[in-house]
Amino acid sequence: MSQGIKNTQEEILEVIQVENLRKKYGAIKAVAGISFSVKKGEIFGFLGPNGAGKTTTINILCTLARPTAGVAYINDYNVTSHPDQVRNSIGLVFQEITLDNHLTAEENLFFHAMLYGVSRKEFTQRKIELLKLCELWERRKAKIENFSSGMKRRLEIARALINQPKILFLDEPTIGLDPQTRKKVWDYIFTVRKKKDITIFLTTQYLNEAESCDRVAIIDQGKIIALDTPDNLKKMIGGDIITMKTEDNEKAETEFKQKFPEYSIKRLGKELKIEVDQGDEFLPILVKSLPSKIISMELRRPTLEDVFLELTGRQIRENNNGQLEEETPAFDLSTLFSFFTTPKKEKNNKNTKND
Amino acid sequence: MTKLSGIYVLWYREILIYLRNSVKFFTSIFLPLLFLVFFGTGLKTIFPLVSLPYDFAEFFFPGILALSITTMALSSTMSIVWDREFGFLKEILVSPVPRSYIALGKILGAASTALIEGALLLLATPYLGINFSLKIFFEGLAIIFLIAYGMATLGIFLTARLKKTESFTFILQLIIAPMVFLSGAFFPINNSPHWMINLSKYNPLTYGINSLRWVILSHTLPASTISQLTTNGFIPSLSIFILFTIIITILSLQLFKRLI
Numbered sequence: 001m002s003q004g005i006k007n008t009q010e011e012i013l014e015v016i017q018v019e020n021l022r023k024k025y026g027a028i029k030a031v032a033g034i035s036f037s038v039k040k041g042e043i044f045g046f047l048g049p050n051g052a053g054k055t056t057t058i059n060i061l062c063t064l065a066r067p068t069a070g071v072a073y074i075n076d077y078n079v080t081s082h083p084d085q086v087r088n089s090i091g092l093v094f095q096e097i098t099l100d101n102h103l104t105a106e107e108n109l110f111f112h113a114m115l116y117g118v119s120r121k122e123f124t125q126r127k128i129e130l131l132k133l134c135e136l137w138e139r140r141k142a143k144i145e146n147f148s149s150g151m152k153r154r155l156e157i158a159r160a161l162i163n164q165p166k167i168l169f170l171d172e173p174t175i176g177l178d179p180q181t182r183k184k185v186w187d188y189i190f191t192v193r194k195k196k197d198i199t200i201f202l203t204t205q206y207l208n209e210a211e212s213c214d215r216v217a218i219i220d221q222g223k224i225i226a227l228d229t230p231d232n233l234k235k236m237i238g239g240d241i242i243t244m245k246t247e248d249n250e251k252a253e254t255e256f257k258q259k260f261p262e263y264s265i266k267r268l269g270k271e272l273k274i275e276v277d278q279g280d281e282f283l284p285i286l287v288k289s290l291p292s293k294i295i296s297m298e299l300r301r302p303t304l305e306d307v308f309l310e311l312t313g314r315q316i317r318e319n320n321n322g323q324l325e326e327e328t329p330a331f332d333l334s335t336l337f338s339f340f341t342t343p344k345k346e347k348n349n350k351n352t353k354n355d
Numbered sequence: 356m357t358k359l360s361g362i363y364v365l366w367y368r369e370i371l372i373y374l375r376n377s378v379k380f381f382t383s384i385f386l387p388l389l390f391l392v393f394f395g396t397g398l399k400t401i402f403p404l405v406s407l408p409y410d411f412a413e414f415f416f417p418g419i420l421a422l423s424i425t426t427m428a429l430s431s432t433m434s435i436v437w438d439r440e441f442g443f444l445k446e447i448l449v450s451p452v453p454r455s456y457i458a459l460g461k462i463l464g465a466a467s468t469a470l471i472e473g474a475l476l477l478l479a480t481p482y483l484g485i486n487f488s489l490k491i492f493f494e495g496l497a498i499i500f501l502i503a504y505g506m507a508t509l510g511i512f513l514t515a516r517l518k519k520t521e522s523f524t525f526i527l528q529l530i531i532a533p534m535v536f537l538s539g540a541f542f543p544i545n546n547s548p549h550w551m552i553n554l555s556k557y558n559p560l561t562y563g564i565n566s567l568r569w570v571i572l573s574h575t576l577p578a579s580t581i582s583q584l585t586t587n588g589f590i591p592s593l594s595i596f597i598l599f600t601i602i603i604t605i606l607s608l609q610l611f612k613r614l615i
Contacts, residue, residue, distance in 0.1 A: 064449060087451040098442035102372045114364035115450035 015040050015199045021070035030056040032222035045213030046203040053222040054203035058171050062092050075166050091160030095171045106140040116163035134158040150181035170202040207304045225311050237302040240279025243271045245295040252292040361452030362460040369464025383472045387423040408580045412483045417568045418540030424469040428503040431465030432510030436523045458611040462507045469503030486574035494570045502563040505600040512607040534560050559599040565592035
């Protein structure tokens, strides 16, 4: 462990190692002591709400911010003492678009190659491969000003791959994209992983995206509160989840507790949520044994949303007031109109929306 | 190798952006000529009343030349504010290229675009009644590059830490306007009141313009006349300006190293 470089001879199995990492901004603890490691070749997801410390962690790992305490190794280089080697082994895609609008798709790749010291000969080979991979070969001579946001994102990922990094960091790669484009970007990420021998570290606040990762760390308020494969995380909850509506939820809840003390039941809004081992077998028993009139029933596998809810008592896109955050588009016309409406009216609108 | 290709690519980008933007390119050449023709002709009508040992165009041209390359160099490096705004700066800063090389690439790129502009403008010299030779052309280019380099570095120094894009235009005007007015580009600073002469002594651009006048007018006017138009002789002016570029280079690179 002496000064940064360790066991360079052996093949590195854990390409990211983080021990007790902390970052304070003034009195605010953005990252409050996290430890984890990422294995070679895996897609590792950082799942958490806005402001959980995801971007701060990525910034530290990519040498853009210095940790207040703790150590982090990327490809066996210490991020604080060997930033240049770290930068050479990573590809980074920021949350916001960082392409050069003045240049064409091809030139953007060329500039990146030059910044990372890739020779022209190698660049020409990789360029063809990567432009075809991100399906922008036909548009390579076009200025990226006219690209859609999905195309820009794919080009950015391709650009990050030009210097053949060992680890690809993606900070919220699909934020602000529509579902269809989001899917396409994900397909692309999978193709990249398949074709390149690469480790992918990404942050996301979309639960369905976290499900596609090999392993997921759930981060909340600067701390990792769970880390495992999506399947194992979901097993924490139990086998299956049954949600049901009855005519009298309160009565049904007490009845359930009497008859099945081994299972947990929670009231969630107008529904009852039950966690059971074998949902398909339990469902008929439940129907027979509950005297209350059932309006509707649903059996489903647990999602990461359930895990997050279980661990934090909040939903992931919920803000501190317990209200669900709405997905706001990058530019919302309604904000313009809000200048003209009185604040009182706005409040009323919000309340009705959340109801 | 990585490091040098980093300088090269940032330099190349500046040139590419300049040459590709045809509007920017043409205005950069056309505007100084416009200035020269209209402003120069207009001012000339006042001057015949006073008999001067030099033609107004002879005085005015080096000043306009310096003004154009100063604006060009400053606005090129100060475009770093836009690179920040559009995120591209982050992409550069996270690369393994050392910060000081990034700054140098940007500065050299800006100086080179100003050099292209300056070279094209210098070709107008013979049509203004200024005696011209290949020697003057190349010496002029050297001084132009030096001025552009110094001003480009000043631009980096002023904007490296600037986070707000709105502040950019203010700085540009707040710096450029007084610097140009106090440099003797539009009127010989020697005939100005004392306080102005004193202020101009602290203006690096004064010495840049002095040097440029000495070089460009060397075949046209006698040394005694040129010294009326400049505040210092050629060697002192050039030395002071070189000293300025060295100091500002060190300051900017230090500042840029600590970026982010």
